[in-house]
Amino acid sequence: MAMSLIADEEDYDNSDSEQPRPLNRPKPKMGSSPCAAPGSTAGGMKLSSGRGSSSARRRRTRCRKCEACTRKECGECHFCKDMKKFGGPGRMKQSCIMRQCIAPVLPHTAVCVVCGEAGKEDTVEGEDDKFSMMLMECSICSEIIHPACLKDKDAGGVVNDELPNCWECPKCNHAGKTGKQKRGPGFKYASNLPGSLLKEQRTIIKEEPDMSTETAAVSPITKRKTEDDDNPTCKSEDAIKKRSPKLEDNPLRKKRKLFEKDSDSNSIIRKKKKRTNPDDLSTSLILGHIKKEREDDEEYEEQNQPERSFVPSEEEDGDDERDEEEEEKALSSRKENGKVSHKTLESDQSQGGLTQAGPSSTDAQSKSQRKAKRKPRLPNKELSKELSKQLNQEIQKTEDRLAHQNGRTVKTEPSSDGEDRKPLNNGSSHLRDWLGPKWELNGSLREQTPVSLIRTTTPAPVFRPTPCRSPPKCVQMERHVIRPPPISPPPDRLPLDDGKNHVLRREVWMGVFSHLIHKDLCVCMSVCKTWNRWCCDKRLWTKIDLNRCKSITPLMLSGIIRRQPVSLDLSWTNISKKQLSWLINRLPGLRVLLLAGCSWAAVSALCTSSCPLLRNLDVQWVEGLKDNQIRDLLSPPTDNRPGQLDCRSKLRNVEDLCLAGLDITDTSLKLIIKHMPLLSQLDLSYCNHITDHSVNILTAAGTTTRDSLTHINLSVCNRVTDLSLTYFKRCGNICQIDLRYCKQVTKEGCEQFIAEMSVSVQFRLMEEKLLSKLS
């Protein structure tokens, strides 16, 4: 044991267990606990003889390189608001949620428990050599060691891709300790985040109790739950090894089995995980399911065939397509029904939440999926599972990539115990459903043009498809950092089976991918690891359309975050405020946000979230959105704390605003004029309270809108008359005035407008009462 380690032990002992901790606080909270401080496990170690071989855990620290680390503090999140620099009390001492490190690293002071030296991967060439010389921290015993310093080099370790320099060391692994006991160290991610979104896992645990026994397969939170449950009964050794139940939710998202051989300089070989106990069995079975992230890109068939032998069930490949169809049928019928039973919806979200919690849950996914296959089908659930599975594979692969970027140079065991049992395109069709072209709800109207609307006499009630109100109460947000999408992910060329690379370079492929619609991209993502990486490039996902997707699951949310779209359409969905808030806070580059037909409760998330780049906001037909709500939306931050001096509206950069179908009055328009100086396109169609006076206000001298407005839609505003046209003459940049179906606007009025404007600008009637400037 290294001296530093011993010193650590003493330190911890002193602080944690042997001496009363000096406390200012009324309650000696931490002093009473051996697990109080990070790293205090060494204290625990001394307390427990069973932990003799374990090391003090080193607190991890930011990598300082990832996208999150390089961000600035948002100044608006919970933790930022706590910071002294933002005028808060500074008690919480947490990192900005936008800056939660993606890949926290071992501190520079970390050294090998055997040789006492730091990581030396920089001193050697070659991936395997690098691996053997880098420090690896065991997620079970916390020992930090150079793999090269291991005595028994034949023993296998399981690399945890979730964190750099993290594995289950051969000792622990060999002893049959499973990752379920520990989460990876340093995985605090967002643990203090308020408003987590993922409550559903509990539901799923209850619904599918067997999942809680699939230790390696459950999501972090599921696992946490599992472990918590296990805690009282687990053996003392394990209990001691665990620093605390809360620490234990390691999403063992993926395991890579490693084996080192003295005789082989490329010492890591691929080997199946042995099944020594039921746990292992299930683990490996499940691992088999998720093992799509292979080091080598492989043919579609190759991925599927080996795993078939593992399919214990009556499931056959031939069924999959049929199943898929069934699901789609079910899906469409569900859509037609326009509602989903609450229970089903919840289970949908449970599933989503479960999987969203982390790639490891893919295992659970697969399992539950398998299980579900044997049961009468629950289409919605199935759908969600498929979605989850698919997405998690993507996520997993993304994480792989990140792991590699972090210098992990470990070979992957290719799906040791067989691979995913389902054909790869199974499930992608569902992704298609939500990531692809919008779900159409019985051909319902999304059109904003009055042409489709005009046929109804009472547009609003008729047009508003009934989005699922009251989203499941248990919607809980993920507590994990959702990793950003890869940018130009390696490799540069597609590796082929023969060890060579495909002749085409990544950018060529990207050019091809860029022509695919999202559903096809999803299919591509299931082809091989490399394609998966490439296809997750956010350049391919600038626009994500979930219009009319009835149930927004946490899984979808994480999928969105990973793709960092510039444009997001959540119209007519049942997204909740919490979900939307969570999303917005994680999409700093969002420019287009469509929330038509959502509830005001959800849209109100915009009041507290920051989206400084937002250019295009669509809140048409949002129920309950009236003047007061517009005020809330546009009001600048109310606090005057340091760092919050910006008194401008959060929506100050909006250029295109759609307020169709809202009961807003001139009060709202005044606010808009005041707070949206860049507004150029304004849609007020179907706003029955809009009058000539409103137009007068919009075009009055001294208003910004007078000059900024280029497009105005007042169609089906029955209180607007020809008088408005005279007001529009003041607008220097107006290009289009839509007065279609305004009963009080006359053709003559329009013609007069054209005539009078012709001195400076040529307008023409594109349609009756639709005035457009000739370019």
Next chain:
DNA sequence: CCCAACGTCGAG
């Protein structure tokens, strides 16, 4: 030394 913030506890 200071600041940032990890990882944990425990009140509610």
Next chain:
DNA sequence: CTCGACGTTGGG
């Protein structure tokens, strides 16, 4: 169970 609080670690 959630989330505020905070001792202590890690970087500079």
